[in-house]
Amino acid sequence: MNLLQKPTYWVATAITLALLALGLNSLFPDLVTLRVNLLVFGFILALAAFSIACSQRFHDETSNGTLSLTTFGLSLALLIITNSMDPSWDSLILAGSVFTAVSLFLGIFVLLPLLAKKTTAICFVLFHFASIITAVTSIEPPNAPASWLATNLWAYYFRHYLTFAYLNNAYHFYSPEPGPPVLLWSKIQYEDGTFRWFKIPNRTESPIQMHYQRMLSVTESTNVASSQTPDNWEEKLQRRNLAGLANQPQITPLNRSMSQSYMFKEPADYSKRMLASYALYLTKKFAHPADKPSINIDNIKIYRVTHSIITPTDMSRGENALDPTLYYPYFMGSFDKNGNLIDPNDAFLYFLLPITRNANPNEPSVLNHSLDIHAGDVKIVPAKEGGN
Template identity: 30%
Template sequence: MASDQVAVSDVPEKLFTNPWPALATGVGITLTGLIVLAVLPDSWFALGAVLLFLGLLAGGVGVVIRPWSAAVLGTAAFIALLASVAIAEPGSGKVAEIAQVLVPEPTTQAGNHYLWPVKGEPFTEVVASFLRPSIERPPEDYSATIDWGDGQTTLGKVVLNNAGGYDVSGTYTYEKMGLYPVNVTVSDREGKVATVTSVARVAIWDSARTLLRVLAAVAAACAGLVLLPSLGRRVAVSLIILFHFGGILTAVTNVQPAPWLSTQLWTVVYRPYLQFLYCNNAYHFYSPDPGPATLLWFRIEFETTGGQRHWRWVKVPELATDRSGDLADLERRLDDKERAFSQLPEGKGPADERARRQQELVDLRSQIQHLKEASQNQPAGAAVRPDGRLLRPLVEYTRRLSIAESINSPNPLPANFQALLAVRLNAPGRIPLHPDLLPTLQYHEPPDLSKEWLRSYVRFVARAYPFEHNPDLKVTGIKVYRVTHEILPPNELAEGTNPNDPTLFEPFYMGEYDAEGNLKPSCFRLILNSDGTIKDMHRDPYLYWLIPIIRVPKEGAPTAAGPNPPSAADKHRENPEEYELKDYVKIQAGDEEEGGQP
């Protein structure tokens, strides 16, 4: 259908008549007699789901909210930028019907890449990524061309990726060093086109050739210095020192976004020089601030015995804390269970029930004893292993911190981020987004190399950390969280805020794995057609999202109001008795009573 106007009945029971017309990108749609509450990335919302509005769609992306009035039937114009429209009943925020809008806009959200080819050596890399409009559409519907920036153009290969979109890859060989813009153009069968520019930095890494060149240059420089008069030698040595200082300066200033001159000097001149001398590492990675630390949390689930679940937490690295509260809680639970067991009639009731309760008592006594031993001679804040033993020397703690940091590699937001956000907002369990952070800061999918490292860590943890009270239990699953430990501002530290406050930890859920380091099908799986093409994709709605640890107002406590209300952290500092800690990590992980070992 070519029309861009949809007439709608004013009967609330039936707001839409399917199918919708196919609409070109950027066409204004006039809707009459209805309320359009949200433009959403895909039809993942069930009827009756409650929508969470993030903002207005006016000229951009997000959500459009329009008032509905049965008495005044007006028109509401908006631009259809995404793939479906959710309609709500008058006076409610619940979805009444979901109607598909065919908006052929597959390539407008594209992402670029940084490439590091070597001069004279062929390489194959992903040069761009873009969003797909429908999971049903095969990559053969798209074509890609790659302009490599040196006057040569080749065809690119379009394939599906794990982020819910497409990757464009190409194979090429650069013959000269330098910085090249790689322009990627993607088009579909309807003729719609999108372009994105990646960057290729070409260098020479032939170590023997580089060594000979450096030795020749050093020999020539030394010979020249010998022949120069005293004043000339001073000038030459000063220029050499200035040249070296320039290299140190470009190692810092070439980090993107960088001035053109710094980028060119670093790529063409200084990078081979400093790499040869191994003088660029500290300037590159630790100037001016290393940023917050990255930790890894593993929740290991073991097989169930006698109806009793078993799990343990392994945190890398970990700090010793005051466990007196945990110990008191365990002793209280032991008293309750001993009292209940003593009241069981002798010789009556199922034998397996008595055996199960006896095993619970044995496990609790063992856990209490282990906690007492682990807590002895450990000052709060000391570095410890996951089993509670002190880390000595501290270099072992630093090494564990470096291992966790390897998962914190930067990765751009995927092209289908809006679709992932829609799934996250309507996920079962209703774990909220962090109230003080933008949604774009609450999603972090690690690069492929980091995922491989993570799999190896999972395999090691599955072998190295059996269940403490029964090492023969098999591992049934390991949930992994990459945790950012935020640094306190100096003023809050001076006010006495605990640097290990739970709300300073920001855990990103990296998925649930089996003991072999593979993502479990319940976390991520692809459903294929008989010809091998992707039919559907299932992924955990919380995968790669931040699972917040926040403070929320207690029931009956006053809530902040106004256009710029203070954060919960600020309110808690003013009135700590009105707030309670909510650890959604333990809820999402499946711990009983929000945590602790059973």
């Protein structure tokens, strides 16, 4: 076996490059490009060493000890690489930490007897699927309480694993029945008075159905509700209704008989950060109007829209599943070109802007579109079909 076929040689070289990058990070932190190149080449060499060792072990050309030693070398290289990164590279640091832990586990796993390997693998599979089952059964079914055992297992044992692996969102969303999807509609206003709307997800712009479904999971990140009760609720509601009545044309006031959670949906801090990040993304994607590179963004109004699912009874009567009155928009705020919320005290902030229809037996119904009125887009429009 020549030198290039020895995985320990490759992994030793990877560790050396990682140590050089670690030294550069400590002594010459400004040499970022050189450090990144060393980290990338070190990572590639470490993976190559692991691949060679696995291939040789598969063909019985080496021992479990060599494979384990190479795997431990891989974990050491990954540990050094992770510590050579800037603190701002948080996502890469997290990924490096996970890969380090996994490679360390594999190094130990290789040395185990066959029975212990099988037992460990079976236990992990059982743990994985038990986690998924608790994610499904910890949600209350219609007209019945959730399982006490599943709820406690999920809360105290499985939740952290599921959150890390991002396995709980879809199982919660579709258990026991799918909830209403969340959409994001944004009005991008430019300094010259022109504007454009950008809506996600959008069926017409999704090349396949899977893309549309994945975009729904993106908007779901803005749908984490705050657990705190708003201060001075009556005052907030009064300000919102008075502002709606003062607007021309008027924005439909909210009836006090409605539940507070229905009228007002303040997001949690996490979702607020996601909204600010999304606003900043829009400022980069649509920085200028088409063919007007000198015109900048003035503000961006973002609305989180809940699309209520049509009932079987309404569908049997031929009702449109995309009827505008099935959409419930909530104003998430106006953001500047830096992604900052402009007015945290806006009277409409986090309140419902209802879309209703005034029925007239002798004439076509008229749609009162509070969202369009608030956005300054359309005042009062005839009823029409469509939506996302």
